[in-house]
Amino acid sequence: MEKIMEESKQGQTLVLEQKQENTKKLFIESYGCQMNFSDSEIVASILANEGYNTTQNIEEADLVLVNTCSIRDKAEQTVRKRLDQYNNIKKINPGMKVGVLGCMAERLKSKFLEEEKIVDMVVGPDAYKDIPNLLKEVDEGRDAVNVILSKEETYGDVAPVRLNSNGVTAFVSITRGCDNMCTFCVVPFTRGRERSREPQSIMEEIQQLWDKGFKEVTLLGQNVDSYLWYGGGLKKDYDKASEMQKATAVDFAQLLDMVAGAFPKMRFRFSTSNPQDMHLEVIEVMAKHHNICKYIHLPVQSGSTRVLKEMNRQHTREEYMALVDNIYRIIPEISLSQDMIAGFPTETEEDHQDTLSLMAHCQYDFGFMFAYSERPGTLAARKLVDDIPEEVKKRRLTEIINLQRDISLERTKRFVGQTVEVLIEKESKRSNAHWSGRNSQNTTVVFEKGNYKPGDFVNVKITDCTSATLIGEAVGYSEKMN
The missing domain is CATH 3.40.50.12160 (Methylthiotransferase, N-terminal domain)
Incomplete structure (x- = not known):
């Protein structure tokens, strides 16, 4: 999920x-x-x-x-x-x-x-x-x-063909597989154990993208925060690595620092993060570099510590909220988004209220919210009874969605009156007279085209908003265009 x-x-x-x-x-x-x-x-x-x-x-x-x-x-x-x-x-x-x-x-x-x-x-x-x-x-x-799952394959030697690309933004895979055996998730069984891609091949792919005119890269993986390159092999085997391998290993904070420093005119994002592996070093690197977007997708799935344990999430409600508090402390202007599952097996009304109160505390800008559906082959399907009636799941999901919509509107309103940097990606869906792009916090911004073009970094003064979109007027190129 x-x-x-x-x-x-x-x-x-x-x-x-x-x-x-x-x-x-x-x-x-x-x-x-x-x-x-x-x-x-x-x-x-x-x-x-x-x-x-x-x-x-x-x-x-x-x-x-x-x-x-x-x-x-x-x-x-x-x-x-x-x-x-x-x-x-x-x-x-x-x-x-x-x-x-x-x-x-x-x-x-x-x-x-x-x-x-x-x-x-x-x-x-x-x-x-x-x-x-x-x-x-x-x-x-x-x-x-x-369908053999590999311990080594990362496709680091295959240069992807950029299909249906806007020529502005691209994804670069840095890890494959996942070691987090969340009980609701099939990923460890379908994509295998976690391994990381060699840093030099990542840098070379980003260089090729820069040479072709791309302006933004999202570092991609099932769990980017646990990226760890120590010469190849599975992450779980790191404890068997030599002292030299450990001394020269590269973790995610170091990789992020490397790419942001090497390509200062390019913008960087990453997805997906896992709370148990999100270390403050990553947040400090984000704060250090202006070209790392101030946005983190930080799935939580439930606000109840008891349900999180049933999900085999390796953190508690309190640990997650403390992480969020630290993120806001280090980068006050950051935006966060969540994944949330309504109606996980054994979820009580009290557990559901814990989810709503956690959402109110964390003040997410966006959310990806689902009612639980049992997936064959997962640990939950084998060990837990899907015991929450569908009407209860739907009602709880509706309450989660409605709360997120209200929070999203308030979070988006904070940009009104500000000037934000926007990377133009494409024409607006609703008007061929307007450009569409995203600000650092991953909120969509639309504004009149003027003489600008896709790939330009533009400063846009925000004059209005909906719960998901900012509306403004361009006031000039940003510093990245100099």
């Missing part, structure tokens, strides 16, 4: 620059969190070297790939419906191959080949480099499956 899913991007098909020498057609669409969309860029890059150009016309595709998510039942049901649609197309184009990638592939493995007769190939998140070999297996009439 800690993976942010942008509903507007679900099922997005990817298109990249066509290579004249390529003769085969690839149709690839993605569901789930930003990690899945980032992985699709890696897959497209691998297949571009195997003779595939992307297409948005599924009827002409030689290969159809769907990158899947297991975080919520709705995402899995959507993929199953898509596979039914592929089946109808395959009757017209029998030579078309279909593959399932990602977390759902890892969770269901060979069941896909047995139940979804349409599927030719099942590929887990650590096996994308094996796709060319798997395609040969399919060509020879065999079902192809590789």
Whole structure:
């Protein structure tokens, strides 16, 4: 549940620059969190070297790939419906191959080949480099499956093709997998144990993005705060590292300091953070660098210490609130966002009230809120009874959403009358006369276009707001443009 899913991007098909020498057609669409969309860029890059150009016309595709998510039942049901649609197309184009990638592939493995007769190939998140070999297996009439989870694979040597990019913002993966066995979450089972990417390859990818004109990078991982490079291998094996490896290891605070210092005209964000691994050194690095955005997505899931223990979250309510207090103390202007689950098994009315009071204390700018839905294969599904009635879940979720909406409006109002730096990303959805971008605190800002263009850092004086959007007028370029 800690993976942010942008509903507007679900099922997005990817298109990249066509290579004249390529003769085969690839149709690839993605569901789930930003990690899945980032992985699709890696897959497209691998297949571009195997003779595939992307297409948005599924009827002409030689290969159809769907990158899947297991975080919520709705995402899995959507993929199953898509596979039914592929089946109808395959009757017209029998030579078309279909593959399932990602977390759902890892969770269901060979069941896909047995139940979804349409599927030719099942590929887990650590096996994308094996796709060319798997395609040969399919060509020879065999079902192809590789869902082996790796201890080393980080795709640090694959330069992702930036698909559907606005040319301004990009994601750079720094970790894969997760060691936090939260009872509601399938990620450790679908993406494996946690390992970090070599810092130099991260710096090189950011350099390539800067050279291409990108202005903002989000460092991406299931749990970025536990980033730890000590020469390769799983994070859990760090205690076996040599003294030299430990002396030269790089943690997340050091990596963040490195990238911000090396690219002072570029803006940096990161996601997702885990409260138990968020150290004050990271906050102090954020305060030190003007080009690290003052925004943290800090999932909590519940405001009740008892429920947090049932979730196997490695912190209490009090520890989380103390962390938030320290963050506000070091960076008063920061914005925070949350993930919250309503109706987790055994949650009482008192637990729910604890969640509401924690929200009031933390004053989040945004939130990603869900009613609990049991995910097969998780510890909660095996050990806890889903005992909260649906109407109670819905009522509690509504109360959480309504409180967040009220807090969001008050938090957004604080910018009215201020001048904020905005990176122009795209045209506003509601008006082709306005630009849209985000300020450092991740709030969307819209303003009249004037002579500005995407990629410009602009100072905007805020004159009005809604609960989620700031409205203003540009007053000139920011210092980053000098």
